[in-house]
Amino acid sequence: MNSFDLSEFLPYQLAVLSQRVSDGFSTLYRSKYGLTVAEWRVVAHLSQSDKVSVREIHERVAMEKSKASRAASRLEAAGYVSKTANPNDGRLVSLALTPTGRRMMEDLVPMARAYEAELLNNLGDTAPQFLQAVASLLHDAMEAD
Amino acid sequence: MNSFDLSEFLPYQLAVLSQRVSDGFSTLYRSKYGLTVAEWRVVAHLSQSDKVSVREIHERVAMEKSKASRAASRLEAAGYVSKTANPNDGRLVSLALTPTGRRMMEDLVPMARAYEAELLNNLGDTAPQFLQAVASLLHDAMEAD
């Protein structure tokens, strides 16, 4: 093997980077609204499209079924989302932001945008290529799903 | 706020990408040696420099103290790592790979290299810029530590 340098290992670098980037913003919504990352993803998705099932979240937001389900339950308990039975299909649950939840997102979304902008700013003029690379890796890379 | 698209949010993309990339390889050492990601990081670091304290791992490998400590304990129980008291400083613990652990790394390191190569191959000729961007973000970006 002969000396393996973890700090030069791309999967490791990506993990550290992603964690650091994620923490930067999650600290914010965590301290302000007590949200976990999983919960943030759920409300973020709900802000875009209401009346969504757990299943849709689970596949569109890259989370385990159970993870999405529990995040939704916590959000319901906190009063940010409502869970109602789908009248057309008794198996499905319709998740939606409550007015409180919507107000929260109106506060958080601009912050998210600002944070992202700051991030891109750090990248300088290499930003476009970086975004491109990330997107392309996300699509074909290593074919997980 | 007006429609926030999580899938276009860079922190989210990075998280998904990193997770997918990490899973691709962690599945391997998980099924073969029953290692968690934290444990992999510990042995990876140990393969590079023996006789290392928990503290050094905790700061060099981006893990909580307790996370490093428990990972080391599990590795010791599994027979991959030895923990001995540092004779010069009774507070410190010297971690080192056992022969078994070393054999494991001789198996895993080439696989890690191959996996990374495949990853870079997916990036094509944009790989250098991508690596550069990741490294630069890791250094200054958002200043976590």
Add this chain to the structure above:
DNA sequence: TTCCGGTCGTTGCTTGTGCAATGAACGCAG
């Protein structure tokens, strides 16, 4: 020597997560 602030590693406690199993509800075939 004794005391004291600081460091190192471990451990309780609580919480989140993955995985498998469960139960309710659907659609379709007979």
Add this chain to the structure above:
DNA sequence: CTGCGTTCATTGCACAAGCAACGACCGGAA
């Protein structure tokens, strides 16, 4: 209408992780 395989969401269980507290240990000062 009655089964029957499938889909959806939830839950029990085991385990990892974050945080704070704790005890052991160090080095230097009085």
